[in-house]
Amino acid sequence: xxxxxxxxxxxxxxxxxxxxxxxxxxxxxxxxxxxxxxxxxxxxxxxxxxxxxxxxxxxxxxxxxxxxxxxxxxxxxxxxxxxxxxxxxxxxxxxxxxxxxxxxxxxxxxxxxxxxxxxxxxxxxxxxxxxxxxxxxxxxxxxxxxxxxxxxxxxxxxxxxxxxxxxxxxxxxxxxxxxxxxxxxxxxxxxxxxxxxxxxxxxxxxxxxxxxxxxxxxxxxxxxxxxxxxxxxxxxxxxxxxxxxxxxxxxxxxxxxxxxxxxxxxxxxxxxxxxxxxxxxxxxxxxxxxxxxxxxxxxxxxxxxxxxxxxxxxxxxxxxxxxxxxxxxxxxxxxxxxxxxxxxxxxxxxxxxxxxxxxxxxxxxxxxxxxxxxxxxxxxxxxxxxxxxxxxxxxxxxxxxxxxxxxxxxxxxxxxxxxxxxxxxxxxxxxxxxxxxxxxxxxxxxxxxxxxxxxxxxxxxxxxxxxxxxxxxxxxxxxxxxxxxxxxxxxxxxxxxxxxxxxxxxxxxxxxxxxxxxxxxxxxxxxxxxxxxxxxxxxxxxxxxxxxxxxxxxxxxxxxxxxxxxxxxxxxxxxxxxxxxxxxxxxxxxxxxxxxxxxxxxxxxxxxxxxxxxxxxxxxxxxxxxxxxxxxxxxxxxxxxxxxxxxxxxxxxxxxxxxxxxxxxxxxxxxxxxxxxxxxxxxxxxxxxxxxxxxxxxxxxxxxxxxxxxxxxxxxxxxxxxxxxxxxx
Numbered sequence: 001x002x003x004x005x006x007x008x009x010x011x012x013x014x015x016x017x018x019x020x021x022x023x024x025x026x027x028x029x030x031x032x033x034x035x036x037x038x039x040x041x042x043x044x045x046x047x048x049x050x051x052x053x054x055x056x057x058x059x060x061x062x063x064x065x066x067x068x069x070x071x072x073x074x075x076x077x078x079x080x081x082x083x084x085x086x087x088x089x090x091x092x093x094x095x096x097x098x099x100x101x102x103x104x105x106x107x108x109x110x111x112x113x114x115x116x117x118x119x120x121x122x123x124x125x126x127x128x129x130x131x132x133x134x135x136x137x138x139x140x141x142x143x144x145x146x147x148x149x150x151x152x153x154x155x156x157x158x159x160x161x162x163x164x165x166x167x168x169x170x171x172x173x174x175x176x177x178x179x180x181x182x183x184x185x186x187x188x189x190x191x192x193x194x195x196x197x198x199x200x201x202x203x204x205x206x207x208x209x210x211x212x213x214x215x216x217x218x219x220x221x222x223x224x225x226x227x228x229x230x231x232x233x234x235x236x237x238x239x240x241x242x243x244x245x246x247x248x249x250x251x252x253x254x255x256x257x258x259x260x261x262x263x264x265x266x267x268x269x270x271x272x273x274x275x276x277x278x279x280x281x282x283x284x285x286x287x288x289x290x291x292x293x294x295x296x297x298x299x300x301x302x303x304x305x306x307x308x309x310x311x312x313x314x315x316x317x318x319x320x321x322x323x324x325x326x327x328x329x330x331x332x333x334x335x336x337x338x339x340x341x342x343x344x345x346x347x348x349x350x351x352x353x354x355x356x357x358x359x360x361x362x363x364x365x366x367x368x369x370x371x372x373x374x375x376x377x378x379x380x381x382x383x384x385x386x387x388x389x390x391x392x393x394x395x396x397x398x399x400x401x402x403x404x405x406x407x408x409x410x411x412x413x414x415x416x417x418x419x420x421x422x423x424x425x426x427x428x429x430x431x432x433x434x435x436x437x438x439x440x441x442x443x444x445x446x447x448x449x450x451x452x453x454x455x456x457x458x459x460x461x462x463x464x465x466x467x468x469x470x471x472x473x474x475x476x477x478x479x480x481x482x483x484x485x486x487x488x489x490x491x492x493x494x495x496x497x498x499x500x501x502x503x504x505x506x507x508x509x510x511x512x513x514x515x516x517x518x519x520x521x522x523x524x525x526x527x528x529x530x531x532x533x534x535x536x537x538x539x540x541x542x543x544x545x546x547x548x549x550x551x552x553x554x555x556x557x558x559x560x561x562x563x564x565x566x567x568x569x570x571x572x573x574x575x576x577x578x579x580x581x582x583x584x585x586x587x588x589x590x591x592x593x594x595x596x597x598x599x600x601x602x603x604x605x606x607x608x609x610x611x612x613x614x615x616x617x618x619x620x621x622x623x624x625x626x627x628x629x630x631x632x633x634x635x636x637x638x639x640x641x642x643x644x645x646x647x648x649x650x651x652x653x654x655x656x657x658x659x660x661x662x663x664x665x666x667x668x669x670x671x672x673x674x675x676x677x678x679x680x681x682x683x684x685x686x687x688x689x690x691x692x693x694x695x696x697x698x699x700x701x702x703x704x705x706x707x708x709x710x711x712x713x714x715x716x717x718x719x720x721x722x723x724x725x726x727x728x729x
Contacts, residue, residue, distance in 0.1 A: 025323070028258050028343040030242070033210050033251055034217035035258030036233065038326050038343035044334055052321040052340070053332040053404060058314035058481040061442035064307045066265070067277060071106075071149050074273040079104060079147055086131065086143025086582065093583055094600025103592035105446035107148045107585060108438040109276065112467065113155025113355065113427045115541045116187060118453050119239075120176070120551065121526050122153070122160040124558035125451035127172035139563040140578020144449065144585055151276040152303075154426035154434035155355040157451070158280040162351045163239040165278060166259055169269040176551070183244045187551055191234050191544035192379035194248060199375075199382050203249045208383055210251055212390055219391035223326060223344070224420075228399040230383050232352030233257070240347060259347040262322040264306035280304045280354045281426035281434040285398055287418035292397075295429040297474045300414055302423065303437040304350050309404070312440045314482050315412040320404035328419060331407040341402070353399035357425040398422040430470035438519075439475060439483040445519050446588035453526040453537075456493065460628050461538040462503065463525045465489065465496030485518040488614050500620035501612055503527040504566045505577070507584050510611035515591040522584050528626035529557055530564050531571050538630045549634035568609070568622040580606030 026039045045052065056062045080102045090097035109129075111122035128136050129144040136142030153161035163185070167175055170182065178184030190196070195203035211230040219225045236256030237243045243255050261280075269275045284300040285291055302311045310319025320329070326344025328335045394400060401421040410416045426434060432454045438445050455461035472486035487509025489496075496502040501523070508521040528535050536553045539546075546554070565577025574580070583603035590597040599607070612618075 025342050028260060030254045030256075030258035032254050033214045033233075033257050035254050036214035036229075036346055036348075037217035037221050038223060038341050038346075040221045040223070040326075040341050041336075041339045042342050044324070044327070044338050044340040047333065051332060052324045052327070053318065053329060054308070054310075054320075055318045055332075055408065058312075058317055061312065061317070061440065061482065063442050064305070064310075064319065066307050067305065070265075070270075070273065071277055074277075075104070075106070075149060078273045079149070082131075082143070082146040083586075086147060087586065090586075092579060092602075093586065094602040095586070095597065099593065099597055100586075100589045101593055103589055104147070105586065105588040105592075106150075106444060107144070107447045107449065108150035108152065108443075108445045109145070109148050109449045109451065110434050110438060111151070111153045111157030111160055111451045112433040112454055113157055113425065114432070114453050114455055115156045115355075116191075116544060116546060117455065117461070117537070117539045117541060118156030119159045119163075119185075120187075120546070120554050121453035121537060121558060122157050122451045123172050123176055124555045125524055125562060126160070126164075127555070128559055128562035129449070130172065132171050133173075135559070136563065141563055141581050144581065147585065148276040148449070150279065150438060150443070150445065152279045152281060152434035152437050153354065154281045154432065155357075157434065158351045158354040158426075159235060159239045161278050161280060162261075162347050165264050165267060165269070165275070166239075166256075166347055167241045168267070169275055172555075176555070182241075185238050186243070186245060186248065187238065187546040188548055189238075189245070189248060189545070190375070191238070192383070193375045197375040197378075199379060204379075206249055208386060210255070211383065212386055213251075214257055216390055223341070223402070224394045224400045225391055226394075226396045226398060226400050227358045227380075227383070228352045228356045229349065231356065231358070232346065232348035235351050235355070236346075236348035239351065256348050257346065258343075260343065261304060261345045261347050261350045262306055262325075270306075278306065279434070279437045280350055281436060282354045282356075282399070282423040283426055283428040284415065285422040285424050285428070287403075287415045287420050287422050289422075290395070295424075297429055297431075297470065297478060298414075299429045301426070301429065301431070301436050302421075304345075304353070309345075309401070312436070312442075312482050313479065315414065315478075316405060316409055317482070318405055318408055325404070326402055327404060328402040329404040329406065335406075344401075349399070353401075353423045354426050356399050356423065357428070358397040394420065395422050398424050427467070429474075430467065431474065432467040433471065435468075435471045435486075436479075436483070439479075439486070441482060441484055445484075446515075447520050447522065447585055449522045449524065451524055455538070455541050457497075461540060461630060462527070462628065464493040465502050466493040468496075468523075469493060487512070487518045487521055489612065490617070495617075498620060499612070499617045500623050501618070503620065503623055503626065505562075505581075505610060507607065507611045510584075510587070510607050515588060520584060520588060522581070524562060526558070527561060528628055530561055530566055530573065530626075532625040532627060533557070534627050534631040535629070536631060536633045538628075539632075547634040550632070553633045565610075566623065568618075569624060571625055574609075576606065580610055583607065584610070 026042060029035045054062070054064070083104050084097060087093065087097055112118055126145055127133050128141050131137050131143040131146050133142050151161055163175060167182065173179065174182055176185050193199065193204055194207050195201045198204065211233045214233050215225050215229040218229060233255070237248065240256030240259055242253040247253055264270055264278065280303065282302050282304065283295055284302060285295065300311050300313050300316060302309060304322065306322065308319035308322050309325050322345050323342055324340045326341035334340060401423055403415060403419055403421045405413065405415065406417070406419060408416055415421060433450055433452060435448065438448050452463050454463040454467055456464040456466050468489050469492060472489060475483050475486045489508050490499055490501060502525055504527060506523045508523060509518050510520060512518055526537055535557070536550065537557050565574035565580065567574050579602065583606045587599065587603065590599065
């Protein structure tokens with residue numbers, strides 16, 4: 001037999017050596033709701049050659065190498081054509097695009113929080129910036145999304161971000177309203193009580209059981225859970241890609257369980273460099289503090305990318321490989337020998353972490369729970385009660401992340417001595433706009449687009465700029481070494497309102513002393529309709545259900561506003577708004593070539609109208625006839641309640657008193673629970689649970705009655721007191 005050529009033999013041996021050295025991780029399936037559980041006791045990579053923890057200093061920042069590779073590839077190979085498709089040859093703006101020599105600005109998009117209102121506003125804003133939308137492209141605004149390098153999401157904004165990626169980056173119409181196999185977000189199905197206000201209906205009990213089945217599977221691995229876990233599963237039903245109207249109340253799919261944030265790099269849209277690099281923001285409550293109030297600006301801010309959980313705050317300046325999130329480290333080494341955790345970074349859990357306000361919601365002294373509808377509030381309390389009876393937890397009102405940062409920056413990092421990170425809603429420190437990652441100096445962004453929809457003004461739910469004020473204060477003090485400066489803005493929320501900049505498109509930072517001083521911020525706030533129509537987009541943050549009519553009107557109104565710009569002292573659209581947006585997006589490129597390119601006359605006129613000038617502030621009087629009070633375009637509550645009462649009146653007569661008593665008793669119990677200041681040193685894991693209470697905690701839901709009977713016959717849910725945990729999980 002002829003021998004193989006030496007070169008071929010070397011290639012084969014090299015390949016076999018690579019296979020031998022490549023770590024084989026367990027496959028996280030996406031087949032059933034229990035795939036929400038991570039894998040523990042997985043062999044870690046060789047940490048001498050593949051460390052899973054990175055550290056840096058504020059003065060000498062480094063980005064994850066794969067982030068740098070992705071953004072660079074996208075900017076070099078994809079974005080030049082996207083800019084050309086958006087701006088043409090540049091002549092409409094008064095430039096020659098070729099003169100920029102492909103030195104285009106680095107653009108980021110920030111999508112703030114605010115529940116389903118934020119998710120809808122963020123999505124509608126992206127649609128107005130998307131070249132795939134015909135009316136947006138015709139107006140000149142469509143195309144900005146295509147040239148973005150980064151996208152950040154917070155709370156409801158993270159839901160948009162995750163939904164776009166895990167649904168294959170479709171158009172917004174396809175994503176939200178459905179198209180073909182896609183069912184859309186199904187916002188008419190309530191988040192917490194999908195079968196309506198009767199908590200004890202069979203379908204609601206099935207739904208609660210499915211949520212808890214997922215959470216208990218996670219708890220059985222020995223990782224502590226919290227209320228954020230069932231919340232994460234609720235989010236997954238609407239925003240990930242496995243739930244339809246037909247299977248919503250069944251377990252015919254995993255409903256997003258097993259979909260990992262760290263798997264985003266495997267998605268076709270990412271592999272083809274078609275999408276911005278995504279980041280989600282969360283805050284950290286000091287571990288063990290049990291605080292139920294808002295955080296100060298000194299609280300650690302984290303970003304969750306497809307590559308790592310990290311903080312660029314100078315007090316930490318570290319990141320951990322997201323694939324191994326859930327692994328507890330001390331000084332970068334696993335506390336459990338050489339074993340790691342994988343599968344902890346469930347996409348729903350990442351989005352739930354960023355939207356976890358339960359530490360404040362369960363502050364009954366301030367009655368935050370009452371900001372939900374009665375059925376949603378009761379449903380949340382009910383799920384919490386079942387959770388507390390089902391598994392042992394530590395901090396029930398935060399997202400519990402085993403800390404990979406223990407031992408780092410002792411005396412500077414707030415949780416250096418803690419084994420846990422208690423992550424909560426990214427707006428908890430007052431920064432509802434996820435600016436932090438976009439201002440990191442090492443990223444060097446030139447333009448930041450803000451899809452602002454904060455509900456700052458009491459009872460009216462419009463933004464007032466307070467998030468920007470907090471961010472500027474944080475960056476001028478705590479982050480002055482690590483982050484770019486924030487551009488000049490009105491100094492207070494009152495100033496934002498007085499100048500009208502909270503209610504119209506505004507460009508902040510148009511003329512910095514030097515181009516690198518700060519990025520240009522394009523501020524696109526949720527605002528009353530420019531034409532004087534009654535508003536439908538300033539709905540409450542805690543509204544967890546939207547009928548199709550309201551959602552459609554919401555999107556139409558945002559779309560009209562963002563394609564209109566504004567004309568001072570009128571209710572007319574600005575026919576030059578699309579051109580002005582293009583001027584703002586390309587402006588920083590003028591300083592990237594030598595000699596610098598002067599600003600064109602057309603763009604100068606745009607900047608005079610849309611730029612914020614601290615020396616010559618505008619006035620809200622330039623925005624006449626704007627209606628401020630929300631008008632529900634689809635009042636369904638009375639109709640739904642009437643139909644429900646008619647259908648269930650006899651059952652409700654017997655159950656109403658019991659339900660009220662249950663909620664009152666649960667509330668009193670939770671009040672006592674929140675007053676506990678000292679927890680036990682360690683909670684026992686679910687495997688060490690006490691003697692089983694034979695009362696069913698929930699109805700285990702299977703796709704059909706036959707399969708349910710089969711599951712009972714197989715004792716899938718039978719508790720075996722001589723063993724640990726549920727069989728079959």
